[in-house]
Amino acid sequence: MRKTSNFLIFLFFLLLGCSSERNTFTNRLYHNVTARFNAYFLAKEKIEEAEASFRDAYQEDYTQVLPVYFPIDSASVDANEEKLNEARELAGKAIDWHRISRWVDDSYFLLGLIDYYEANTDDAINTYKYLNVNSKDKEVRHQALIQLLRIFVEQRKFDDASYVIDFLSKETDISKDNKQKLYKTLAYYYEVRHEQEGVIAALAKCIEVTTDKYEKSRLNFILAQLYQRAGFDARAYDYYNDASEGNPPYELAFFSQLYAQQVAELEKSKDLKKVRDYYDNLYKDRKNVDLRDVVLYEKALFELKQNETEVAITLLHQAALEPGKLEKQKGYIYQKLAEIFFDEKEDYRASKYYLDSALQHFKPTDSNYEILSSKKDVLDRYTANYELLTENDSLLRLSQMSPEEQEKIAENYIRTEEERLLAEAEEKSAQKNAGIFDNFLAFGGNASASSFYFDNPTVMQKGEIEFFRNWGNRALEDNWRRTSSSFGNTVSSLPSAKDTTSASPISQEDSIRGILPDKASLLANIPRDPEQISQLNDQMEEARLELGKVLFFDLKRSDMAREYLTDLLQFHPDSEKKSEAYYTLYLIEKETGGSTAYYVSKLNKEFPDSPFTKSVNNPVNETSSTAANKTAEANYKKAYTAFKANDYTTAKTLTQSTLNSYPLTEVTDKLLLLDIMLTGKLEPNERYQERLEDYIENTENTALVKMARNMLVALTGEKEEQQIVAADSTNISDSLRVNNAEKQLALDSLGAEKQVYKLNREQTHIFILVIDPEAITQTKNLSAELENFHEKNFQDSRLRTGNLSFTRNQSILLVSPFSNADKAMDYRRKFLTEFKYQGLPEELKKRSFVISIQNFQQLNKRKDIAEYEVFFKSSY
Template sequence: MYHNTTSRYNAYYLSNLKIQELEQAIEKKHKEDFSQVLPIFYPIDSALIDENKELLKEAREFSSKAIDWHRISKWVDDNYFLIGMVEYYKADFDDAINTFKYLNVNSKDRNLRHRSLIQLLRIFVDLKQYDDVVYVIDYLSKEQKISAENRFLLFQTLGHYYHAQEDTESKIGALDRAVGYAKDKKVKSRLNFILAQLYQQEGLDALAYDYYQESLKGNPPYERSFYAQLYSQQVAELNKSKDIKKVRAYYDDLYKNSKNKDLRDVILYEKALFELKQEEKEEAVSLLKKATKEEGSNPIQKGYIYRKLAEISLEDEKDYRTAKYYLDSALMNFRPKDVAYDQISKQKGVLDEYVIHFETIITNDSLINLSKLTPEQQERIAENFIKAEEDRLIQLAASKEKEKNSNKIFDNLLAFSGKSSGSGESFYFDNPGAMQQGTIDFARNWGNRPLTDNWRRSSQSFATSSMNQLEENTPIDDEVKEESVFSEIPSKASLLSAIPKTEDDIKKLNDELEVAYFELGKLLFFDFKEPEFSVENLERLITTYPNTNKKPEAYYILHLALKEKGGNAELYSQRLNREFPESPFTYSVNNPNKLSGNQAYLASSENYKKAYELYQMREYSNARSILRNTLEEYPLTRNTDKILLLDVMISGKIDERDRYQSRLENYIQSTENPELSKMARNMLIALTGEKPVDNVAESQDEDANLGSENATKEETSDASTTSYKENPNQTHIFVIVLEAEKSKEAKGLLADLENFHKANFANARLRTGNMNLNRDNAIYIVSPFNNAEKAVDYRKKFLESFESSSLTEIEKANTFLISIENFQELNKQKNIEDYRTFYKKTYK
């Protein structure tokens, strides 16, 4: 009796209390996403488990002592079960599985055995070990006298399993049975809400309405109660009502209700969706934009609002640039574990690339046009731009204050005394527009001075030296610096410095434009399925830059695009045959019905191997014949560049020197494979004798292997001859580099960056994005920084404070800064190490 009493009411009780406390913390921390079907079990946050590791440690200690000190009690197995739960929450799944298996085999308590099997079932579902899941289900189906409590847990866990299997019908059946066994009214309410969501998803509105009404019982949290009422009205009336005014009035009444203050963004979002069904797109967009400004209690809702704005920009307006920035904002509000997070990340990649090329065209075109003006005209345009920015900031401050004051309760009270808070606008410090104007006027006359006494004195040697000394010893908060209005307004000098002054500067901008027009045309055709816009950019490319080395591929895409839209595709087919008869794109156009995909790759690989063997045997004509036939049969495969280079090498054996040199030069310009380009460059250097090359013969033999990872090493870039330019006043970007494979696993990096910015640079308007720079590297970008100094400050803070499981210390140390102009050059060259050499000399 002593051992039973002490084990149960001391150790077991306290251990169970600790685990319940953790489960309540998990429930409390979880933020429900009512736009999706709610999860059956609250997701376990590993960060929360880390925060409560002492709690779990204490629970384990209590249960362990109960087992060690009271071995003859009836509560040993129950304490083993609690130890298994501790191991489960700590994610020590192997130990947890062994513990529950042990209880199933050894415990004489039938209810505890069943409870252990059900928990085992949940672990196998979480680990996606579905063969084990089926085995446990089969085992439990043969068990007799399962208690009502365990039946509830079993059907709840089965619902969890069917959700993982995407079997909605079975999930509904399992949850329906679970509701029948549920004793806790709050748990029953939540399960009814989930069932209502599932029925609504399946289009069974009548059943959905009944379950939403059932979910209102059991005193649910206000937010879930609100959604239950909103969705029940939708399935009953709103989606079917022909009285549009009545529906709009319903949403307006919800918005005005003071109880719904924290849910106004939801109401506006739902009303916007209703307006979209009525094909009132402008009204819907207006409501969505208004919803983004509401405070809201759930940041996830903001994610859906921005995502919907992005969808409208993409599908209805074809405004890919705006859509990209909306998706950036959406991503900031989703958690990495949310389904939408991965979906948006994948969708955003191609939009990021689009925006880079689009903004390159806008910026470079403007700069080239500005370079044609006189210095006086350039200064006037810069001054007008600054003035427009000042006016925008003044209007923004005034509009924010207007919104802030629109709901002031004191306005109604002051109205009775003939006064109003609006009358205070005549007082300077009550008028934000006047304060903003005063700040700007002060800066224009006196500069952006720090707060100090006697700021107007011409002689401030003592005060200035004191301030300087203080600034040297006192760290300045980045957030405070970013709050300054002047950080948003560029100086006239920085604007004028961006305008190209020399022919080389203009050539560089034109080179970037050439790349941007081509890449944009390619993206628009292959990724956005917009042949018409693709044609516009590619025709602009070949008209403006007739000597571009991208012309064969541009012709090819134009041929495909015009063929798709019913235009004169034959025009570009003829141009390819006339101007580039040996291009793989010409072969592809001439042989549109040939084998493609993996089969073509395998067949071309076999042919390439035969041709290379003939090349080694000096049977050059036969080797060339096989290569040419392969290009005709399989024109565009992963082997195409290798085949073309081997064909060029055969030219070196049987064609004239000039022909060989010309083909090498053309190949170097056209190939996008850096390794093959390097091999061809080595051959050209050996041919022309411009500078000595070590082991030329050996290099050429390796070149024939075309694709060997050990073919050649990268040349060390010489910073003195680099194409990168030092320009500290230009807008800068912060860059993180990851290996392409690792970037696929670094799903939480963007979210960690956003959290870092919220904590340290809340007012800096920083944006994040990611893209694949080349085959080996992906880059994550933070921008914009007005100049190099601000970028350097950001990197310093990043190295000191940023933490992410997706990034090692070495990867953090390898981050770098780059100006917009240099970034465009890097994106063109794709060689990170060349830029790093320049970066180390310039920024360190």
């Protein structure tokens, strides 16, 4: 009975202690212990697990100054959603179930931290402000203020951040752990404000109170990088050595030692052999297998300082071929190649393709992505026009040769391709190193000399070429030799163009790697009828003008721009672009201090009414260009209002005076069209028709040209043969309105201009999948999945997959080659029905299309995917 009574009494007091209402010593003790070692402890554990996951998901970029706080990717937060939800639930229990414990404020801090990670920033700020005002625990208050400071810095609210810094500077008894966080957040504050001295001072203080060895190594590395870039090599050397202590991750230790040697010896050493041997030894070290691309990259930078450009290029190419471990390193390698070819070799075409490769290894959120993307847009325009001009020029030269000369060139091209393929096979053989046990095997030895056919790439390539010479490009099928009408003919039974891969003898991008074109298909690409030749000439005319403009306005190469523009005037004397060419040449001469009088005279004599002529006669200051645009826009609106009110004289005066005073503004094309409409009201129809035709020929604004064509049709009653380009009529903001008949025509017409895209089903085709920015992350491994898809379904087609940053907001995935449209469409049907990839939704798959090589050149130039999609749906 006594034992039972004692147990009941103990149970009674225990139950009293569990109450969250009674504030007694027993209650507080129970709730403090239970909250700390149950709900709060578990919630904190979950958050730390999530933070470790955030850290693992981020890859440090040691070639750049490391950020004080590494950025947290939203995808990483989403991947840890379950952990954070569990932590939120546990922290909530610590507050609800243990309200009188001393861990309530700590639990509130965890809730604010979860809100911060989940981007519920306002809730996090409110939580930390609440803790600052209401918490009696200095430790928690300081933690909350430091986290609040970090949020304000991220939001660039520097006034609020300064207030928090000032408040914390007056606080006493800040713990060592909170001091470390405070100094680190101060360094972040100065980093965002680009105040390097502040960052260095804050990090130095932070290191003094940091106990975590990895964190200390990382902060030392950042300080070393800052000192190195500031030119204080001795200080940088000391911090790099400090960074390599404390058993940091291997990559951090590697870069610390590498950069320590650079600032101590390599940069100052005059013994070039010693420096090169140092990099060679690093490369040979087996511990650095995953970082060999870094070693080659650093050695290439060293060679560039010695003006050994060709050696540096070779090293960078080798670095690009190394597997590597750091994703961004490949981006820097290709970026450096792009810079070399841009700045030193002035090979803008090569620079463009290196930039394409570089951007594949950077994310849109990276600091250099926007700059590289803008530069690439310029180089894209240059390359598209350069390749078009080069290819068309070669095709026209071929068209002027005799059939015998054309055949000889085709044969030489095929022979060159054979040699290239064999050279590639030899290179692959040379890259195969003998295995460690090869000498012990019956057929051991280097693979390049192997007697076994399928172990020798060179022999396999030779066999493939010999097969192609005899039988052509045949698909795998049973009994094809017996069913072939040309069986027994070992002289080369050339397949038709429909069954073979069409390849241009000029453009390397159009050739099919690993598949030889036959002579017939090469010869078929040569233009023969006058219409084809005329079309090529028109394209060259446009390309020369665009190259001149890109080189002058964007690439600042006046000499090269002048050359293309004078070629335009020489080879296309009747060009519709002459006025713009004259004007651009006028600007070039003005820029370079040459004589502008010749081009001013030409413009006044040949194009007296052109806005370019008005511009050279009444130049507008660059400083007043914004004001000119605003004034012209205001005058246009007034003139249009007068036109609607049938006050044609006032409207005419306004348009004429504006065009004379501000000849080249953003509304010039609209002003010109309004002026032409006024001509229709005030002058004879012949003059009205003449001005409309001239406007259509010389204006590039597609929407306004469509409207002008509709007016011309309404005037003459004659419709041209129309080829539909777009299914929707164009809506123009504050568009010019015509009379009811003209307005109806503008709405009904689907476009009367010459068709941009031409249907040629027998030409080589490409399959294209458009990828929008929001889908880039989900489709990261798409190329690899497609390779598996090809291996399974198109093993004998030798399809290639590639990515291209098409515009600033879109990239495209290309699969090629398909010898004709039917094969490309067969591939697309199989892709839509059988290709499965989790990150690729069905609606994105359906946006795929196929396009001929010729049309792709137009698409790459116009950058209007929606326009081509309409053509694709109506033509395929």
